[in-house]
Amino acid sequence: MTSSPSRTIRRRLGVLIGAAALTVPLTVAVGSGTAHAATPACTAGTGPYQAKAERFLGRTPDGRQSAADCRAIRDFQRAHGITPAIGYAGAVTWGVMDLVTRQKAAGTNPNAAGKCPVDKGRIACVDLTRQLSWIQDGRKLKFGPVPIRSGRDGYETRTGLKKVYWRSIDHWSTLYNVRMPYSQFFDGGQAFHAIDGSVWSPPGSHGCVNMRRGDAKAYWSLLRNGDDVHVHGRKPGT
Template sequence: MGTRSRDNKTARRVTARRLGVLLGTLGLTAPLTVAIGGAAEAAPACTTRTGPYQREAETFLGRVADGEQSPADCKAIQDFQTSHRITPNIGFAGPLTWAAMRDEIARRNPNADGKCPVNKGRVACVDLTHQLSWIQDGKAVKFGPVPVRTGRAGYETRTGSKKIYWRSVNHWSTIYKVRMPYAQFFDGGQAFHAIEGSVWSPPGSHGCVNMRIGDAKSYWSLLGNGDNVFVYGRKPGT
């Protein structure tokens, strides 16, 4: 074997190690296989253990819901975990995996549980449990659902039936000294509004319903003063 070939293999091993360190630092896992100019690395071994949410996971994945782990069940659960960056991705149907599956169900039919009223005409629904919001008219979803960030512990977004009472397109918070673009207030200073950072960043807002800029603009165009808002559920950790 020539010197150049040995050097190339050494470089590939170093690159793979660096990628592993980077993913670990970010709290992520590599995909099922990682190929860096050579042979792919195998996925983690699939577990034979039956998880506490085995039957629910099987139902979600369209498999026979017998509540017993099988190699095919494990592979299907593992693929879901890998695509959603759930660790460890070993095919165990635990609470985190089932929570992610529930969120997917909620996104497909956000008002499946009927908790947001369908007899108020147009209403902006806020599901604190799943950190989702959407606009519906009767039973028809007109926009969303979209991810939101609601109040942190001690600053919880208040639940119940509300109405939008004031709107400010370029609002500035004199309390927290931050921009609140496309602010639509519905409950004593709590409002829908865009934020510059990520809506997935912890620990949460000071009570407002934070949104991505595009979603906040859509809410601005679809809602107005007097429109209904309904907030329900409980944000995890509050």
């Protein structure tokens, strides 16, 4: 026995509606008439780095969590890709704050310690300790310094003097199945390239030097195959 055309159509519509229901995000507010993204609640807990976080954010460093403190910490966490963004002043949050402080301190003289060679002409320098990179020509700063995200523990960005050997402006990683815009490879599979997320978000890359899109684009315009790259230092936590 065959179904009537109208019954078949109703059955197919029911399947489609049921499938669509499965794709509705859990953060959608049902019955309100509008959809709202869930906002993580602020924690009332005082973190172990509470006073330091308050001082970093320009707040009164009394070491006690308040609603305003939590909102300020949560805003920082959101801006820097730290999860969960609930305003808790833990080790990860303070680690990023401390890193940002050191990055700002580099100013316009990131090579003050002389760890990147000044006798190579045009060279891209990568400081893993401060998670900074810049381009210099001799002793003259040409671009940067800019924040980067290097390899996480177990996937460390390898140190030493290297050279850009292959460039791919719209590269696709078949290994990690992700886009790698403005890729400039300098050591095996390790490259400078742009990412869509935060360069401060832990734990780090799989060895590449992740950059903000504008910075990666500037590196693409300034570097060429054969240009030197010097990687030194050690990423915190590796």
